[in-house]
Amino acid sequence: MNFDIDQDAFPSAVHSLIYFTARGIIPLEKSLADIADSDMRASCAAFHGFVMAMLADMYDNPGEYHLPVMLLEDFCKGRKINGLKQKYPSKAKNIIARTRNAISNYIELLYKLGTHGEAAGDTLVFSSEALAKYDKTLKGSVRNICVADMFKAMARMGITVRENEVTSKEYPAMFPAMCALSSLAKTSSGFDFFAFRTLDFRNLNGRHKPTYEDYFRPLTANQKKQAYELHDFAISQKVKPAVSTFWKVDYKYKGSQVMCIGSEWNLGELALDIRIMGTYHWDDPALINDRLAQESPDFQKNILRHILRCTACSTTHLGMFVTVLDKKQRVCGGGAIAFRWKNPGDEDMAVIKRVIELRCDIIASKERKY
Secondary structure, three states, X not given: OOOOOOOOOOOOHHHHHHHHHHHOOOOHHHHOOOOOOHHHHHHHHHHHHHHHHHHHHHHHOHHHHOOOOOHHHHHHOXXXXXXXXXXXXXXXXXXXXXXXXXXXXXXXXHHHHHXXXXXXXXXXXXXXXXXXXXXXXXXXXXXXXXXXXXXXXXXXXXXXXXXXXXXXXXXXXOHHHHHHXXXXXXXXXXXXXXXXXXXOHHHHHOOOOOOHHHHHOOOOHHHHHHHHHHHHHHHHOOOEEEOOOOOEEEEEEOOEEEEEEEEEEEOOEEEEEEEEEEEOOOOOOHHHHHHHOOOOHHHHHHHHHOEOEOOOOOOOOOOEEEEEOOEEEEEOOOOOEEEEEEOOOHHHHHHHHHHHHHHHHHHHHHHHHO
16 A cells, blocks of 8 residues: 555445544654764664554555454444434444554554563563553554453564564564654643654654644645645735644634644545634624625635534534524534535635634734723
8 A cells, every 4th residue: 555645436345444543654864864873863764664564564564463443433424423313322432442443443553552562672571460450451442452462463464472582583673763752642632642653753853743734744746736825825814823722723812713734534534634613612703704794605605505514423522593584503612603615616715714814803903902
């Protein structure tokens, strides 16, 4: 599997997750730019090579890795997942979680080995007790796999396990980099885990904060073009990018939220996700409605198609009603009015830019008022 080739159709949601994961890994020419030690550079290259080869093999042979291929598709049978969440909440939750965790189990195992292990030349010596404890967390139905099965799958990549020692036939130098990068992550989730999940070896020289370029990396060529176009436009409006989470870039004007751009994998779809704030729940809705009312009918139709509505993403989260352009809408966020474009078309770009301008004007008008 060549992950450098743009692709938007996949055999299953699990295949798309593997593709998205691989696309997000930092290229070696960038992550090794400031690593001077030749031994560590070689180890980083080996670890990078191992992970990319494993993901490629996973894509081509998912059954060998015990991945739940087609589990989501067989459950949905062409029906929308949000409707099934309401009808079969427990089953839907279980299937979604198993699909989302399909790849993370393997990445987390590498993290656990690095955290509780020590590189001794071409061998990793790990804590059997820590690994046994981790194995117990995998026994539930959501993460329906065990460490022994994952080791067996990774044997395809030349991994050999003897008692509490691991060796790699194909990538023997990988363990020092794996241990060093693991030690920097406090947990195996969220922002702390981002550097390990993306193999960002820049962190070995001190904590490196991701940039918007890192978040745009998994996107296809056309998605990247649109993301950079909106990024550049926001900058031209004196809107500043800020990174504070592991899945999106926020854009703020005078300290207030304007937009976020994210690269999102969502149950089989790789999306460029654009969200723009209109008004918060504590604001007067007229601030955005009065401005939208002055725009063209085609602009208003586009806006009404892209309101950030509540989609009943859980059985208890049902949002609340607000009025946008004289139409009642059920929205999230306690009544905030915001807008969302997933994989925007060319016809959407001008609308998005205009909404950025309107949001900046709202922020400026509130500042002038006070």
